[in-house]
Amino acid sequence: MDANKKAMEEKVAMDEANVKAREMKMKEEAKQKEMMATSITEVASNNQELSTLVSAVKAADLDKMLSEPGSYTVFAPSNNAFEKLPKNMSIAELGKPDNKELLTKILQYHVVSGVITSDKLVEAINGANGKYTFTTVGGKELTASLKGEKITLKDEKRNKTEVVLGNVKASNGVVHVINDVLLMK
Incomplete structure (x- = not known):
């Protein structure tokens, strides 16, 4: 009888463990689904001003990377x-299959x-005497500086752009x- 009782207790414990699992x-x-719904890819998809970027990210197969857990800028x-x-x-040119590698490199140049x-x-720029250089996930460098109150970025081709939002x-x-x-060299 004790053996039956013990077997029954073990079965109940196993069932409880399975339910908890x-x-x-x-x-x-659910947490993963919620995270993906508010991922970088989804946030960009919900902004009309970034629709070309979203198309490019999908063409380069980077949408999955920017939808999964991680920490990116x-x-x-x-x-x-x-x-x-x-x-x-x-x-239109970059989206062609022959240019997928170049498109991927260009897009990775925008991710840190x-x-x-x-x-x-701003703190990093001020701490680096006005110019802060950092490396992208593509292994290339960007330099950030301030122009008045605006953050500007300089790419490897010495082109400058401004953070508008x-x-x-x-x-x-x-x-x-x-x-x-x-753009990089």
């Missing part, structure tokens, strides 16, 4: 920024690991909208 899995899946070119590109670098809010960036929060980082596409 299922509950934990459901909570984790994205300097997001506006639609107008893409329109300023020369014809041979237009989004970690969250850099405007306040942190900063600190757009996402579950996996922060987005700063810029008015030019950054």
